[in-house]
Each structure stands twice: as structure tokens, then as C-alpha cells.
Amino acid sequence: MNKNPKEQSNSIFIPPNHLETFKVFEKKADCDIWEAFNKGDEMAFNYLYRIYVQDLYRFGCQYSRDYSLVKDSIQNLFIYLRKKRGELNEVTHIKGYLFRSLQREIIKNIKANASIEDFEDNFLESHFQIEVSPEVSFIQNESNDARKKQVQLALNQLTTKQRKAILLFYEEELSYKEIAEIMNFSETKTARKLIYRALSKLKEFVKPTRN
Amino acid sequence: MSKNISQKKYEDYELEDFLTDEFFTQWVKSPNENNSHFWEKWLNSNHKKSDLVRKAAGFIRSIQYQENAELSNEDYIEVFENILKGDLSATPIKSKNSNSTKWYSFFSIRWAAAIVLIVFCSWALFESKIYSDGEASEVVWVTKVNAAGKKTIIHLSDGTSIHLNSNSKISYPENFSDSLRIVSIEGEAFFDVIKEERPFIVELQNAKIEVLGTTFNVNNTNEDKVEIALVSGKVKVNDNIGNQIMLAPTEMIVLEKNGQFSKKKFDLRSITGWKDKYLIFTEDDFDTVIQKIERWYGVDITAAGEFKEHWAYTGQYHDESLENVLEGIAQTSKISYSINGKKVEITK
Numbered sequence: 210m211n212k213n214p215k216e217q218s219n220s221i222f223i224p225p226n227h228l229e230t231f232k233v234f235e236k237k238a239d240c241d242i243w244e245a246f247n248k249g250d251e252m253a254f255n256y257l258y259r260i261y262v263q264d265l266y267r268f269g270c271q272y273s274r275d276y277s278l279v280k281d282s283i284q285n286l287f288i289y290l291r292k293k294r295g296e297l298n299e300v301t302h303i304k305g306y307l308f309r310s311l312q313r314e315i316i317k318n319i320k321a322n323a324s325i326e327d328f329e330d331n332f333l334e335s336h337f338q339i340e341v342s343p344e345v346s347f348i349q350n351e352s353n354d355a356r357k358k359q360v361q362l363a364l365n366q367l368t369t370k371q372r373k374a375i376l377l378f379y380e381e382e383l384s385y386k387e388i389a390e391i392m393n394f395s396e397t398k399t400a401r402k403l404i405y406r407a408l409s410k411l412k413e414f415v416k417p418t419r420n
Numbered sequence: 421m422s423k424n425i426s427q428k429k430y431e432d433y434e435l436e437d438f439l440t441d442e443f444f445t446q447w448v449k450s451p452n453e454n455n456s457h458f459w460e461k462w463l464n465s466n467h468k469k470s471d472l473v474r475k476a477a478g479f480i481r482s483i484q485y486q487e488n489a490e491l492s493n494e495d496y497i498e499v500f501e502n503i504l505k506g507d508l509s510a511t512p513i514k515s516k517n518s519n520s521t522k523w524y525s526f527f528s529i530r531w532a533a534a535i536v537l538i539v540f541c542s543w544a545l546f547e548s549k550i551y552s553d554g555e556a557s558e559v560v561w562v563t564k565v566n567a568a569g570k571k572t573i574i575h576l577s578d579g580t581s582i583h584l585n586s587n588s589k590i591s592y593p594e595n596f597s598d599s600l601r602i603v604s605i606e607g608e609a610f611f612d613v614i615k616e617e618r619p620f621i622v623e624l625q626n627a628k629i630e631v632l633g634t635t636f637n638v639n640n641t642n643e644d645k646v647e648i649a650l651v652s653g654k655v656k657v658n659d660n661i662g663n664q665i666m667l668a669p670t671e672m673i674v675l676e677k678n679g680q681f682s683k684k685k686f687d688l689r690s691i692t693g694w695k696d697k698y699l700i701f702t703e704d705d706f707d708t709v710i711q712k713i714e715r716w717y718g719v720d721i722t723a724a725g726e727f728k729e730h731w732a733y734t735g736q737y738h739d740e741s742l743e744n745v746l747e748g749i750a751q752t753s754k755i756s757y758s759i760n761g762k763k764v765e766i767t768k
Contacts, residue, residue: 342483375483384442
């Protein structure tokens with residue numbers, strides 16, 4: 210079982226000035242923030258970095274346990290975006306866009322390091338593993354721990370695609386549209402169907418009590 | 421409003437329909453005024469579904485990454501700096517004004533430099549400045565402590581006055597140096613700082629507050645957090661992990677020990693009323709009420725009997741005796757009490 214480092218360090222270093230930045234951008238729409246970044250606004254870059262870098266890192270680590278590869282990929286992505294300022298396309302959902310871009314960068318870098326077959330066959334299974342957190346109010350009876358493990362086991366027997374969609378939907382709170390874009394589905398509803406089918410299989414674990 | 425792809429009505433929803441509904445998931449994960457308003461109303465008129473909704477919400481909240489990686493602070497800075505350095509090797513970005521390219525890279529260097537400087541040095545510099553100031557003039561420090569039940573007003577040499585609450589402690593130089601006014605505080609105090617050229621600094625365990633001329637309240641009673649509420653003027657708060665926050669009047673900041681902070685508006689009387697002898701309870705739970713009374717009157721309270729989980733008390737007392745306060749609470753909240761010197765017993 211993996212350790213969950215989430216509880217240990219909630220404190221994230223925030224460079225000074227980022228708070229002012231935060232105040233400026235927090236209420237703005239994604240497309241306005243992106244436009245400001247595109248125009249060279251350093252505050253907009255600071256904001257993007259602060260808001261998304263942790264999520265990007267965690268997402269990236271689903272693909273590779275090579276943490277420095279993930280770090281480099283994030284770094285390269287931002288360097289690339291900064292160089293392209295002035296000619297970037299409009300972006301309306303920044304998180305989805307950054308996830309998609311990082312995914313491309315990471316897979317490119319993994320492939321450069323290993324053979325493609327290696328990547329497809331061996332690594333994929335371990336990607337996007339799900340953990341069921343202690344908050345298990347949906348589980349009924351006393352043997353909570355056992356049920357939790359069962360649910361977790363069942364979730365992790367889903368396909369990698371299904372697990373990925375589930376995590377992007379619940380943990381990352383992305384929309385079906387963004388998920389479809391990240392997962393290369395031509396239709397948005399494919400993303401919903403994928404999750405719907407996966408969860409139908411799990412239904413028996415999450416059944417409501419009938420009194 | 422909702423993107424209900426399945427086109428079922430909510431009242432016909434099964435578990436997997438809730439679980440795959442974007443609007444529902446959004447409410448569970450990021451409740452806001454809009455979605456809460458809808459779902460709370462809906463639940464009120466669909467009681468039968470509440471068990472199902474609870475299950476679905478629990479499931480949604482319990483999903484998380486197994487590999488829950490987090491960037492360390494060092495990596496956070498390193499990546500940030502490397503990105504800025506990446507600019508230096510950059511092909512010039514497109515811009516209408518060719519000068520701006522230079523300006524950006526200059527800005528970036530400046531940024532990187534500023535971060536390194538501010539983050540790694542400023543605190544140390546700041547600290548050493550204060551102490552060297554202190555040593556140079558061999559300052560005599562005065563410390564005053566208020567036990568529970570005692571409140572005092574302190575007048576400093578520059579004309580600043582400080583209300584010191586119960587269970588609080590303050591230290592300050594008998595005479596301030598030529599360049600700096602500084603006090604350190606534990607517990608709660610209300611400051612009315614006289615405006616002059618020397619900055620006025622309030623040292624807390626986890627933060628420093630820098631002001632010129634202002635009135636504000638500092639509450640560090642709870643070890644896990646600091647609350648700073650600004651009544652008038654301007655203050656700058658630095659915590660010890662590098663956050664710098666400016667407050668405007670009527671704003672209050674809560675700094676958590678773990679570095680998180682939040683800003684909010686505050687009710688003047690419930691925060692600063694204590695200095696004018698207002699004892700105020702606002703939807704306080706039982707433990708909070710007990711703590712406030714113990715601190716205010718310097719008594720020990722023991723409680724017996726079972727108290728309801730959602731017991732809450734709201735009330736305001738101006739310069740009242742302990743007995744009157746307890747009587748007031750007893751009347752609305754079905755408790756009884758007995759006072760025996762410095763001991764109070766509350767029963768349900």
C-alpha cells in the first residue's frame with residue numbers, strides 16, 4: 210500500500226507577491242487570464258504557476274515515478290508557453306489545456322527514455338491507481354475497512370482509461386468536455402459513458418440501505 | 421444550468437446517474453452559492469432521495485489518487501526559477517514593441533533575483549536588523565502578563581495604547597530605538613498605534629505585523645492560528661514562510677500554522693468588543709462558551725450531563741457580572757449552574 214503524503218505537508222511555499230496576483234486573477238475567467246499571459250503579463254504567469262503546478266505535478270506522476278522527469282516536463286512546458294507568448298491560441302479551460310499539454314510532453318519524454326512497447330505494456334497498468342479515502346460514509350456496515358479495500362480493489366481492476374476518467378472527473382473536477390479532450394475522444398459523451406459503465410460495475414458496493 | 425446528458429429527471433435518478441452528473445459532482449466537490457441553492461432546495465422536497473444522495477456524495481469525495489505526489493518547496497522554487505531562466509535562452513517573443521523583449525527578460529532576471537533575495541535572505545536580515553538595533557542602545561524590555569479575568573490598558577512611550585486581554589502577554593522596550601518601534605505579543609491585544617515615521621512592528625510566534633498608524637486587533641490565543649483584524653489604517657503581515665499580505669480596513673486575516681491563510685470581513689463588535697467590556701457569543705458551541713467565560717472571569721468551570729451536539733449560544737453582555745451572564749445563558753439554553761468562589765459547575 211502506498212503512503213499518502215497528502216496530510217503531511219499542506220504548506221506550500223508561495224513566493225511573495227503571489228497573493229496580490231491571486232487577488233487580481235481569482236475572479237477572472239480562464240480566457241481572460243490566458244489572454245493576459247499571452248500578452249506577457251508576468252502576474253498572469255505567476256498565477257498560473259501557483260494555481261496549477263501542484264495539480265500538474267500530481268497528474269504527471271500518474272505516468273511516471275521518475276519525479277525528475279515529471280519536473281522537467283512541467284518546466285519545459287512552461288518555458289515553451291512563455292516563448293510562445295504573443296502567438297498562443299485562445300484557451301477557455303486552462304486546467305484541461307495544461308493537463309493535455311503536459312501529458313503530451315511527459316509521454317514524449319518517457320518514450321525517449323524507454324521503448325514504446327515497454328511503455329504500453331508494463332507501465333500502463335500502474336497508471337492512475339485509485340485510493341479510497343477514509344471518508345467512506347457510503348459504506349454501510351461495521352467492517353468498514355474490509356469494504357473500503359473491496360471497493361478500492363474493484364476500482365483498480367477497472368481499465369486504466371476508466372480509472373483515469375474517474376480521477377479526472379472527481380479528483381480534478383474537470384468537465385466531461387475537458388476529459389474528452391485530454392483522452393482524445395471525439396465526442397464529449399464518450400467520457401460520461403466511460404465513467405457510467407465503470408461505476409455500474411461497482412454499484413453493489415455503494416448500494417444505499419433499504420430500511 | 422445542469423448538463424444532464426441522461427435527460428432523466430433528478431427525481432428518477434439512480435446512484436450512477438448522480439455519480440455521473442456534472443452539476444451534482446460540482447456541488448459535492450466545490451459547493452458554491454449557485455449549486456448549493458439548487459441542491460439544498462431539491463433535497464428538501466425529495467427527502468426519499470437523501471440516503472442515495474449521501475452515498476453518492478461520500479463516494480465522490482472518497483476517490484483520490486493513490487500516487488498522491490506533491491512538489492516540495494525546494495522543487496517548487498527550483499522549477500519556477502528554471503522556467504524564468506528558460507527565458508534567457510529564449511528566441512525573442514513576438515511583440516509590437518521590440519524593446520519589450522529586453523524588458524521582459526530583464527524583468528525575469530529581476531524576478532528570479534528578487535525571489536532568491538527575498539525568500540532566503542530577507543527574513544534573516546530583518547531579524548538581525550531588529551536585534552542589532554536592540555543591542556546598540558541596550559534596551560530594557562518590559563513584560564506584562566494578564567492572567568484569566570484580567571484586562572489592562574498599556575501606554576507606550578510613543579503614545580501608542582494597547583488593550584491587553586486576559587491570558588495574554590506583551591513585551592516591549594521601555595524606550596523605543598530611533599528607527600523602530602517593536603512589541604511582541606502572545607494571546608490577544610487591541611492596538612491603537614500613533615502614526616509617526618518609525619515603523620511599528622508586532623512580533624507574533626508565526627508572523628510579523630508592520631504598521632504605521634492604525635487600529636487593529638491581534639488574536640493569537642489559539643496556538644494553531646493568528647487572527648489579525650484591521651479597524652483603520654493599513655497593516656502589512658509577513659508570516660514566516662514568506663507570505664506577505666496587506667490588509668485594508670474591515671478586513672481580517674486568519675493565518676494557519678501550516679501556512680494557509682484566508683481573508684474575510686469581520687464584525688467589529690464581536691472581534692474588538694472585548695476591549696470595551698462586551699462579552700459576545702456568536703453561535704458558539706458549548707466548549708467555546710465555557711472557554712470564553714473562564715477566560716473573561718478567571719474561573720474554572722466543570723460541566724456535567726450530556727449536551728446536544730448542535731448546542732449553540734448567541735448573546736451579548738456589557739460589563740455584566742458572572743452570575744448575570746450564566747443566568748442569561750441558563751434562561752435560553754436550559755442549563756443550570758452554581759457558583760462557588762472561583763469554581764463554577766454547570767449541569768444540564
